[in-house]
Amino acid sequence: MGYINIKEAALKVFAKKGFDGTTVKEIAAESGLKPSSIYSHFSSKEELFMIIxxxxxxxxxxxxxxxxxxxxxxxxxxxxxxxxxxxxxxxxxxxxxxxxxxxxxxxxxxxxxxxxxxxxxxxxxxxxxxxxxxxxxxxxxxxxxxxxxxxxxxxxxxxxxxxxxxxxxxxxxxxxxxxxxxxxxxxxxxxxxxxx
Structure with a gap:
């Protein structure tokens, strides 16, 4: 559930702000999770971006x-x-x-x-x-x-x-x-x- 939720949230934020304009904190806020939860599924913001x-x-x-x-x-x-x-x-x-x-x-x-x-x-x-x-x-x-x-x-x-x-x-x-x-x-x- 967390993995998919993070990707959906990241897609929304990246679509609006791009890679450089997006922070892991914003993705976490959009997904309703803590920033540390992002790193339990993805090694970096760039890895998440590339998967999406x-x-x-x-x-x-x-x-x-x-x-x-x-x-x-x-x-x-x-x-x-x-x-x-x-x-x-x-x-x-x-x-x-x-x-x-x-x-x-x-x-x-x-x-x-x-x-x-x-x-x-x-x-x-x-x-x-x-x-x-x-x-x-x-x-x-x-x-x-x-x-x-x-x-x-x-x-x-x-x-x-x-x-x-x-x-x-x-x-x-x-x-x-x-x-x-x-x-x-x-x-x-x-x-x-x-x-x-």
Whole structure:
């Protein structure tokens, strides 16, 4: 009970204040435990932070598993349809798991500030070389089918992510009540900007 309670409390505090702005005392207060209880489960604040980071990333990955599983099992997929399903899965996941999104933004800032963590595993949770590599196959397929402009896959990826982040930043960060229609309009804007 204490272990899970501590992680839930830490997620809330880290999501608001980031790693450097959070103290073990604040996590303990949020969890209703004493600071010494934190150390009976975790060796340090950084270990707790990293465990939460891994769990948030795993949950996000699981939310898109139906889409990635479909692509792995199907040779002749519609790349536009897959990108749209992926877009909607990520928006849906982070809209429902607001604190995960806020935490992962804080975690990206934390990683960028630490030279020892400045790599793909601990970098921006949406914009990194692994993500670009994943999307590359969809953009390459769409270009080979002559459905989209002949732009670099990296630039196409940034345009795609911009539409996703436009929704998430307004909905999650600024708490603006947006509906599915707004997400669809952003998708359509993205698609119109790259289609031939």
């Amino acid at each position: 980071w891994e769990e948030c990333m795993k949950k996000a990955s699981m939310s898109i598993k139906p889409v990635t599983g479909y692509v792995e099992a199907t040779e002749d997929f519609d790349a536009k349809e897959v990108l749209n399903k992926h877009y909607n899965a990520i928006i849906s996941h982070f809209t429902k798991n607001r604190e995960d999104y806020l935490f992962l933004k804080q975690a990206s800032l934390f990683a960028n500030a630490k030279e020892t963590m400045n790599n793909d595993r601990y970098s921006n949770f949406m914009i990194n070389s692994k993500s670009i590599e994943f999307y590359e196959r969809f953009f390459s397929k769409l270009k080979s089918e002559n459905r989209i402009i002949n732009e670099s896959n990296e630039n196409l990826f940034y345009t795609y992510i911009a539409a996703m982040l436009a929704y998430l930043e307004q909905s999650v960060i600024y708490n603006i009540p947006l509906d599915k229609k707004f997400a669809d309009r952003l998708w359509e804007g993205f698609w119109k900007s790259i289609e031939k």
